[in-house]
Amino acid sequence: MVQLSTGDMLRAAVKAQTPVGLKAKAVMEAGELVSDEIVSGIIGDRLDELGSETGVIFDGYPRTQAQAISLDAILEARGRKLDHVIELEVDEDALVDRITGRFTCAKCNEGYHDRYKQPAEEGACDACGSTEFKRRPDDNEETVRTRMSEYRAKTAPILPIYEARGIVSRVDGMADIAKVTAAIKAILG
Ligand SMILES: [Zn+2]
Numbered sequence: 001m002v003q004l005s006t007g008d009m010l011r012a013a014v015k016a017q018t019p020v021g022l023k024a025k026a027v028m029e030a031g032e033l034v035s036d037e038i039v040s041g042i043i044g045d046r047l048d049e050l051g052s053e054t055g056v057i058f059d060g061y062p063r064t065q066a067q068a069i070s071l072d073a074i075l076e077a078r079g080r081k082l083d084h085v086i087e088l089e090v091d092e093d094a095l096v097d098r099i100t101g102r103f104t105c106a107k108c109n110e111g112y113h114d115r116y117k118q119p120a121e122e123g124a125c126d127a128c129g130s131t132e133f134k135r136r137p138d139d140n141e142e143t144v145r146t147r148m149s150e151y152r153a154k155t156a157p158i159l160p161i162y163e164a165r166g167i168v169s170r171v172d173g174m175a176d177i178a179k180v181t182a183a184i185k186a187i188l189g
Contacts, residue, residue, distance in 0.1 A: 001057050002054055004058055005060055006061045024040055036070055040074055063094070065152045086184060087171070090174055100140060101113045101116070103131065103134065105127065106132035107130035108125060108128040109134060169187045
């Protein structure tokens with residue numbers, strides 16, 4: 001399956017100068033938020049590019065009820081549908097602790113953590129040996145708390161839409177990585 005992150009797709013579309021990408025670029029340069037319509041266009045383009053045989057995981061989308069409705073339309077137009085919605089249940093303080101400590105290899109994107117997963121050899125990536133690492137500027141406590149309250153206000157309310165379809169599964173996101181992975185694999189069958 002291919003992971004589709006709306007942020008990554010948006011940046012890629014802008015870089016590739018697709019019609020939708022150019023529209024997004026103009027909006028962002030004006031300091032405005034990219035509309036649902038533009039995001040929908042980008043997702044549709046990417047799905048067409050991948051073809052209907054490729055499974056996808058939506059990451060960071062849909063975040064609002066309007067986006068959930070758009071996603072249904074995007075998928076329906078292509079004869080596709082959502083098979084599973086997975087809710088990872090986590091304690092908010094633990095989430096802040098995890099997010100504020102994370103960093104990745106600047107070269108291969110291997111993930112690390114200040115407290116839970118330091119490279120075996122200090123300052124060098126386990127996977128590729130690179131000594132350059134990066135952190136997301138929005139991985140600070142204040143931003144994470146704001147994201148959580150936005151999640152509660154705008155995103156959590158769309159779960160009942162999917163619950164009514166019987167496609168929501170819950171996974172204990174506080175378990176260790178191997179357990180969470182196994183639980184998700186079991187759901188995806
Ligand atoms: Zn690396």
